[in-house]
Amino acid sequence: MQSGKMKAVMKKHGAFGAVLAEVPIPEIDKHEVLIKVKAASICGTDVHIYNWDQWARQRIKTPCVFGHEFSGIVEAVGENVSSVKIGEYVSAETHIVCGTCVPCLTGKPHVCKNTAIIGVDTAGCFAEYVKVPAENVWKNPADMDPAIASIQEPLGNAVHTVLESQNAGGTTAIIGCGPIGLMAVAVAKAAGAAQVVAIDKNEYRLALAKQMGATTAVCIEKEDPLKIVSALTEGEGADLVCEMSGHPSAIAQGLAMAANGGRFHILSLPEHPVTIDLTNKVVFKGLTIQGITGRKMFTTWRQVSQLLGSNVLDLSPIITHQFPLEEFEKGFELMRSGQCGKVILIP
Numbered sequence: 001m002q003s004g005k006m007k008a009v010m011k012k013h014g015a016f017g018a019v020l021a022e023v024p025i026p027e028i029d030k031h032e033v034l035i036k037v038k039a040a041s042i043c044g045t046d047v048h049i050y051n052w053d054q055w056a057r058q059r060i061k062t063p064c065v066f067g068h069e070f071s072g073i074v075e076a077v078g079e080n081v082s083s084v085k086i087g088e089y090v091s092a093e094t095h096i097v098c099g100t101c102v103p104c105l106t107g108k109p110h111v112c113k114n115t116a117i118i119g120v121d122t123a124g125c126f127a128e129y130v131k132v133p134a135e136n137v138w139k140n141p142a143d144m145d146p147a148i149a150s151i152q153e154p155l156g157n158a159v160h161t162v163l164e165s166q167n168a169g170g171t172t173a174i175i176g177c178g179p180i181g182l183m184a185v186a187v188a189k190a191a192g193a194a195q196v197v198a199i200d201k202n203e204y205r206l207a208l209a210k211q212m213g214a215t216t217a218v219c220i221e222k223e224d225p226l227k228i229v230s231a232l233t234e235g236e237g238a239d240l241v242c243e244m245s246g247h248p249s250a251i252a253q254g255l256a257m258a259a260n261g262g263r264f265h266i267l268s269l270p271e272h273p274v275t276i277d278l279t280n281k282v283v284f285k286g287l288t289i290q291g292i293t294g295r296k297m298f299t300t301w302r303q304v305s306q307l308l309g310s311n312v313l314d315l316s317p318i319i320t321h322q323f324p325l326e327e328f329e330k331g332f333e334l335m336r337s338g339q340c341g342k343v344i345l346i347p
């Protein structure tokens with residue numbers, strides 16, 4: 001068992017930013033696993049915490065170590081743990097579920113009513129060590145790049161969003177090309193979409209979307225995405241629209257560009273309630289709207305593993321920056337600017 005101190009990126013006070021600190025290495029419980037972090041990735045959620053926006057102020061208790069997307073090596077296991085062994089190379093599902101509520105008991109733990117999130121409700125992975133419950137551990141193949149292994153959790157969001165319905169041979173539109181949107185482009189392509197239309201206002205990210213397999217990239221500052229999707233589909237619209245922007249106007253456009261009988265999958269978290277034209281854009285179109293949260297445990301993780309392991313997906317273009325943990329501020333500034341894909345911190 002480890003004892004002693006480790007370096008970690010901490011939110012010490014309720015204010016903008018974070019600090020590098022020395023904190024005790026987490027002590028594990030009987031059912032937990034201690035992992036030495038090899039790579040940790042900065043998520044949009046971490047940027048909310050860093051910025052200390054309204055959501056973070058309501059949700060996060062300081063002081064805390066944050067971060068939740070990682071890969072690493074098992075350093076110690078609790079006395080009741082038999083499924084995970086010291087030395088194994090792992091990542092982790094970040095939703096800690098109760099196992100006893102009705103959704104958990106009926107095969108839907110991704111919508112557990114008592115979900116706690118690593119790095120939000122528990123100590124996170126922007127540190128040399130992180131602890132997680134043994135049942136959250138996901139084992140990685142030995143040859144997987146630690147940076148790639150660290151982004152399987154957000155890739156799982158993209159996989160869950162895109163593969164919630166089959167759209168081979170159809171047109172998939174991805175609205176919002178942040179890192180998960182970029183991954184969704186690659187997943188849609190891998191899943192056999194005939195056309196993948198990537199929509200954003202950020203040219204840097206649209207160029208990445210092209211690299212990830214988008215057949216059309218639409219910059220909303222210059223072009224009308226509705227006109228372009230209509231032209232690409234002979235006026236029918238996109239069979240599947242994945243909403244990853246959270247912007248009310250983009251959501252309205254997304255509903256408008258969906259084909260009659262099509263699907264609209266929402267992974268984004270709009271800050272405020274959004275008004276939509278249910279009558280004309282949903283009911284009369286026979287649209288199916290699906291909210292997406294987390295990853296199916298562990299169906300999505302298995303899909304992620306197999307898509308990466310078979311080289312159907314190559315996520316390396318998305319990992320645009322890597323920094324030592326100590327230089328976390330550079331990583332957060334890049335994330336805040338939007339001039340990056342995934343940013344990895346190496347403890």
Ligand SMILES: [Zn+2]
Binds near residue numbers: 043044068154
């Ligand atoms: Zn995340």
Ligand SMILES: [Zn+2]
Binds near residue numbers: 097100101102104113
């Ligand atoms: Zn539950």
